[in-house]
Structures are given as structure tokens and as C-alpha cells.
Amino acid sequence: MLIQGDTGDWEVVIGLEVHAQVVSNAKLFSGAATVFGAEPNTQVSHVDAAMPGMLPVINEYCVEQAVRTGLGLKAQINLFSVFDRKNYFYADLPSGYQISQYSQPIVGTGSIVLDMPDGSTRTVGITRLHLEMDAGKSLHDQHPSKTYVDLNRSGVALMEIVSEPDLRSPEEAAAYLRKLRAILRYLGTCDGNMEEGSMRCDVNVSVRRPGEGFGTRTETKNVNSIRYVQMAIEFEARRQVEVVEGGGQVVQETRLWDTTKFVTRSMRSKEEAHDYRYFPDPDLLPLELDPDWVEDIRRSLPELPDEKKARFIEQYRLSPYDAGVLVAEKASADYYETVARGRDPKMAANWVMGDLFGALNKLGRGIDDSPVSAGALGGLIDLIANDTISGRIAKEVFADMLETGKSADAIVEEKGLRQVTDTGAIEGAIDAVLAANPDKVAEYRAGKDKLFGFFVGQVMKQTQGKANPALVNEVLGRKLKG
Numbered sequence: 179m180l181i182q183g184d185t186g187d188w189e190v191v192i193g194l195e196v197h198a199q200v201v202s203n204a205k206l207f208s209g210a211a212t213v214f215g216a217e218p219n220t221q222v223s224h225v226d227a228a229m230p231g232m233l234p235v236i237n238e239y240c241v242e243q244a245v246r247t248g249l250g251l252k253a254q255i256n257l258f259s260v261f262d263r264k265n266y267f268y269a270d271l272p273s274g275y276q277i278s279q280y281s282q283p284i285v286g287t288g289s290i291v292l293d294m295p296d297g298s299t300r301t302v303g304i305t306r307l308h309l310e311m312d313a314g315k316s317l318h319d320q321h322p323s324k325t326y327v328d329l330n331r332s333g334v335a336l337m338e339i340v341s342e343p344d345l346r347s348p349e350e351a352a353a354y355l356r357k358l359r360a361i362l363r364y365l366g367t368c369d370g371n372m373e374e375g376s377m378r379c380d381v382n383v384s385v386r387r388p389g390e391g392f393g394t395r396t397e398t399k400n401v402n403s404i405r406y407v408q409m410a411i412e413f414e415a416r417r418q419v420e421v422v423e424g425g426g427q428v429v430q431e432t433r434l435w436d437t438t439k440f441v442t443r444s445m446r447s448k449e450e451a452h453d454y455r456y457f458p459d460p461d462l463l464p465l466e467l468d469p470d471w472v473e474d475i476r477r478s479l480p481e482l483p484d485e486k487k488a489r490f491i492e493q494y495r496l497s498p499y500d501a502g503v504l505v506a507e508k509a510s511a512d513y514y515e516t517v518a519r520g521r522d523p524k525m526a527a528n529w530v531m532g533d534l535f536g537a538l539n540k541l542g543r544g545i546d547d548s549p550v551s552a553g554a555l556g557g558l559i560d561l562i563a564n565d566t567i568s569g570r571i572a573k574e575v576f577a578d579m580l581e582t583g584k585s586a587d588a589i590v591e592e593k594g595l596r597q598v599t600d601t602g603a604i605e606g607a608i609d610a611v612l613a614a615n616p617d618k619v620a621e622y623r624a625g626k627d628k629l630f631g632f633f634v635g636q637v638m639k640q641t642q643g644k645a646n647p648a649l650v651n652e653v654l655g656r657k658l659k660g
Contacts (some may be wrong), residue, residue, distance in 0.1 A: 179347030181385065183419045188385045191392060192345035194407075196358060197374035198337045198368040199312070200243045202420040206311045206335035207234030207277065214374050218317075218328040226333040230274035233461050240335040241465065242475060243250045243367045244284050244309050247337055250365045251304050253288025257469060261462045264454045269313030270327045278338075280456045283308035284465065290341075290361070291484060293502045302354055303342030312336050331375075337358050337368065343382065343392065348408035352451075355379065355404050356506065360483050364508045372402045379407055381435075383414045385422070393418070394428040398442050400432050414442050486511055494523035503531055509545045516552035520557050529555060533573070537580055550579050558586035563567045568647055571595050595644065604641070604649050611636040612658075622658055633658070 181188045205212060225232045248255050252399045260282040285307035292300040308436070314332040316325050339358065345351050359370035359377060370377045379402075384395035396418070398410045418428045433442040449488040458464075483505045490501035490511075499556035504527065505511045518526035534555065538548060558576060561567045567575060567590055590596060611633060622629040637650050 179349075179415075180388070181415055181419050182450065182464050183423050185423050187225075187388060188415075188419050189388045190346060190411065191343050191384045191386060192347075192411055193343035193382040193395075194341045194345065194351060194354060195380040195382070195397075196339045196341075196355070197312075197378045197380070198247075198339060198362055198370070200309075200335035200419075201223050201367055201369060202240050202243060202335055204237055205333040206237050206240050206309065208333055210333065212334050214376070216330055218326070218330060220330065222329045222332065223557070226272075226329055229272050233616065234277060236461075236462065236465070237335065241284070241467075242307065243335075244307060244337055245467070245472055245475050246365050246479065247339075247362065247367045248285030248288065248307055249369075249472075249479055250361050250482055251285070251288035251290065251307070251339075253304055253470050253513045254286035254305065255467070256284055256286055257281065257467045257472070258282065259284040259308075259465045259467075261459045262352060262456045263459050264310075264456055266454055268313055268316075269325065270316045270332065272314070272329070272332070276311060276313065277459055278310035279308035282464075290354060290357050292350065292357055293487075293498075294350075294353065295569060297498065300344075300350060300353075302344045305340040305342055307337050307339045310336050310338055343384075348411040351411055352404050352408050353382070355407060357483070360506055360508070364480055364482050366480075372404070373384055375402060378402050381407055381410050381414070383411055383418070384428070385415055385418045393422075394430050396428065396431055396433050396442070397443065398433045406435055406437065409440055410442055413440065417442065465489070494518060494527070496523065496527055500527050500531065507545070513545050513548070517556045517559065519556070520600075521556060523564070525559055526556075529559060529576075533576055537576075537659075543578075549581075549583055550576070554579060561586050561590060565646055566590065567595055568643065568645075571643055604637070604645050607637050607640040607645065607653050608633075608650070611640055630654070630658070 179190045181190065182276075183452035202212060204210065205226065206222070208221040208223040210226055211221045213221065221324055225234055238257075259279060261277050262280045264278045264280070265275045267274055283306045290302050293303060294300060305492055312331050312334040312479055314327055316327055318325050320326045339352065345354060362368040362377075363370050368377060372378065378400050379543070380624065381398040381401055382395045383398070384393040386393040396414060398414060401407050401410055414433070421428055429447070431447050432445045434445045445619040463647055486505045487501045488499070490496050490504060491498060494501075495505070504514045509528070514526065514530050517530055534545075534548065537550075538545060541549075543549075558572055558579065562569055562572050575586050575589050575595065578584065579586060582589070615633075615636070618629055618632065622633070627631065634647075637654065638645055638647075
């Protein structure tokens with residue numbers, strides 16, 4: 179993305195730090211529950227509340243989830259890593275420090291391949307993934323003059339996934355987040371629900387003249403939707419260009435995204451690593467992983483989006499675009515495969531991506547909550563394939579399926595929608611149409627070929643749309659030749 183300023187073009191440089199909540203029934207260093215939406219301060223152990231004398235105990239499953247994620251990102255797994263104390267004061271951080279990782283994280287460099295709308299691909303580097311505990315939550319809207327603190331989230335396991343500054347536009351940032359979220363969901367390591375705060379994003383933005391070194395960056399904290407990430411990048415990049423072209427300097431700082439005014443606002447000057455006084459946590463030994471254990475996890479990985487896309491292209495002969503759309507979410511890919519099993523894969527893709535996705539979008543529902551199951555949609559396609567109904571009638575049947583939840587078979591039987599394939603019945607309907615329109619027949623035979631569509635329409639009207647279109651075309655063509 180190039181921004182046209184008053185003094186020329188500017189390039190935007192973007193790096194993202196994603197905080198992904200680990201799917202786990204217990205917190206990173208305690209046995210407290212992690213269920214979203216519980217009453218405030220009902221899922222807090224003495225460790226989470228930093229009571230004197232309480233010691234953290236590592237949750238092995240959270241470590242396994244981090245390793246699984248690293249392997250899914252084609253990243254280096256560090257067999258030796260260290261937990262550090264990151265010291266800062268928040269009212270909702272009772273210990274006064276966050277247990278995190280700094281110089282020796284559990285996962286090193288990796289990459290994500292993005293499929294861009296124009297059919298090209300972009301590879302974005304992953305700098306690292308480290309494990310850390312979340313802080314609690316300050317509630318400012320519960321009382322006119324007081325702030326309440328909810329420690330339910332305190333100690334919840336997070337994976338901080340840091341990208342290289344390889345992104346160059348809001349659209350690329352959105353594609354990166356969607357792909358990362360898809361990978362996490364396929365792996366089962368994070369549910370990716372940004373609206374619940376289980377996936378949050380810190381957005382690092384700087385601007386520079388094309389070809390020059392990096393400019394000074396700002397970090398916009400805790401953006402909780404992909405749309406807001408795009409808007410924050412757009413606003414912040416243009417703000418920085420205006421600052422520099424106005425003779426000022428961009429200040430390295432932390433900013434907040436204002437969801438009402440759609441602007442970034444200064445929060446505080448950006449801390450450097452030494453400001454946090456990182457040092458190895460004295461209560462936790464270094465984490466040493468068994469290589470065989472890591473390999474066991476690698477062997478258990480599911481088929482991930484890139485591999486599934488390649489298989490869909492090969493096995494189902496789908497276009498790269500169609501395959502990319504279908505594998506974007508695991509639920510969509512699974513739904514499609516059920517529909518396509520033993521059927522025309524292209525027809526199945528058209529129904530899933532067109533009619534089904536369009537209906538779900540209007541209803542505001544996800545594919546997991548579809549009123550038409552994959553088996554039911556497959557049944558509808560079977561009725562088209564065996565000439566029980568036409569494609570046009572199938573659209574009507576599908577609308578009824580959405581509304582009633584009934585099977586295609588039941589609707590076709592109830593409404594008498596079976597396609598007319600009897601040649602004699604179709605010939606009778608055609609004869610009636612030709613007899614009623616002798617002038618049009620004469621015009622057609624005189625060379626007005628476009629009237630063929632008129633006759634087809636009249637025959638379909640005569641048969642209430644039930645006549646087999648291929649048979650209508652064949653018999654009508656023969657009769658019109660006289």
C-alpha cells in the first residue's frame with residue numbers, strides 16, 4: 179500500500195503481535211477454570227491472586243498446545259526455553275509482574291503463506307511464539323467513580339505470536355489474521371473468537387519512503403476485530419505521514435484504538451525491554467522438551483489449510499479460488515467434503531459457496547449452525563443428478579429446506595415437484611404451445627432463432643416448471659424444424 183502525501187509516496191510497514199488464548203480447561207500456572215463468561219472473580223486460585231507463598235506449577239497441556247501451534251506454523255521448536263518475569267504495574271496484575279518469555283521462547287522462526295485476492299501468494303515471517311499468563315481485567319463502566327477488577331482472566335495461558343514486519347497494507351494484515359486464525363482453529367489450540375477476547379492483536383505501524391529503512395513505529399494495543407485492525411492501520415499510517423510532512427517526528431509510543439471515533443489515541447510512551455526488568459522467574463525451572471515428545475505431537479497434527487487446499491484442487495478438481503474459500507474454515511471444509519462425497523464435486527462446491535453461504539450470511543449464522551445439514555444438501559443434489567427435479571425447482575426446494583428443516587425428498591413429495599421426464603407428456607405440452615402461437619412458429623422458421631427461448635419458457639410454464647429442460651430442448655428443436 180502506497181500513501182500519496184503532499185511530498186510524494188509513502189510505504190506502510192506493518193507487524194502484528196497476536197495474543198491467542200490457549201484452548202485449555204485450566205490456567206497456565208494453576209488449576210483454576212478458564213470458561214468464558216463466568217461471574218467475576220469466581221475462577222481465581224490463590225496463585226492467580228498472587229497470595230503470599232503461592233508458587234506457579236506449569237500446565238503441561240498448555241505447553242503441548244504451544245508446541246502444536248509452532249509445528250502448525252512450520253516454526254522452529256526450541257527444546258530449551260525459559261520463563262521470565264516482566265515487571266510492570268497494573269491494578270489487575272496483583273503480582274506486579276507477568277510470567278512471560280523473552281530471549282528464550284518456546285517457538286522460534288516460522289512462516290505463514292497468504293492467498294491474496296488476485297491469485298498471488300505472500301509469505302509472512304513469524305519471529306517467535308512465546309507462552310505467557312494473561313492479566314486480569316479492569317472494569318471502568320460498573321460504577322461512576324470506581325474501577326472494579328475481575329481476576330477471572332488472570333493467569334489464563336496466552337500464546338503471543340509475533341510476525342516479522344513483512345505486511346504492507348491493511349488488506350494483507352487482514353489476510354494474515356484470517357489465515358492465522360484458521361490455522362489455530364484447525365489445530366484446536368485457540369478458538370479465535372476476537373469478540374470474546376480470546377484473540378487480540380497489537381498493531382505495529384510505521385511509514386517510509388519506498389526503498390528506505392524502517393521509520394519509527396507505533397503500537398496500537400488490543401484491537402479485537404479484523405475490521406478494526408484494518409481501520410487502525412489506515413488511520414495510523416495517514417496520521418504518521420501527516421506528522422512527518424508537517425515537519426514533525428513520529429514518536430515511538432503505545433496507542434489505543436477508539437471504537438467510537440475510529441481514531442488511534444496516544445496512551446503512553448513505548449516501553450523498551452529494559453523498562454520491564456526481565457529476569458528468569460526464580461520459581462520456574464527452564465523448560466526442557468523431549469525431542470520424541472515433540473515428534474509425537476508433529477505426527478498427531480491434522481491436515482492444515484494449505485495441505486487441504488492442495489488436496490481439494492487435486493482430488494476434487496476445484497479451482498484454487500474455490501478450494502481456498504472452502505478451506506478457510508475447518509467447519510466449511512468438513513461440510514463440503516460431506517456434500518461432495520460420491521457426487522459431482524463442482525456442483526457441490528457451487529451449492530455450498532453460492533446458495534448455502536448466501537443464505538447463512540442473510541441469516542447471520544455460521545455453518546456450524548446451518549439449518550440445512552451437509553447430508554440434507556447432498557440429498558438435494560442427488561435429486562438434481564437423477565433428474566427427479568430441475569435445477570430451477572431445486573432452488574425453491576432449498577428455500578423450503580431453510581425455512582422448515584425438512585428433507586428435499588419430503589418437500590418434493592409434499593408439493594408434487596417431481597420433474598416430468600415422460601416424453602409423451604412433454605410432447606403434448608409442446609404441441610399445445612406451438613398450436614397457441616402459430617405466428618411465432620412462422621417467425622422462428624423464417625430465421626428468428628431467438629424465439630427458441632420464448633417457446634422453452636412457455637413449455638416450462640405449461641408444465642409448472644417440472645419438465646426436464648434437456649428433453650424440452652430436444653423435442654422442441656425437432657418439432658420446430660417441422
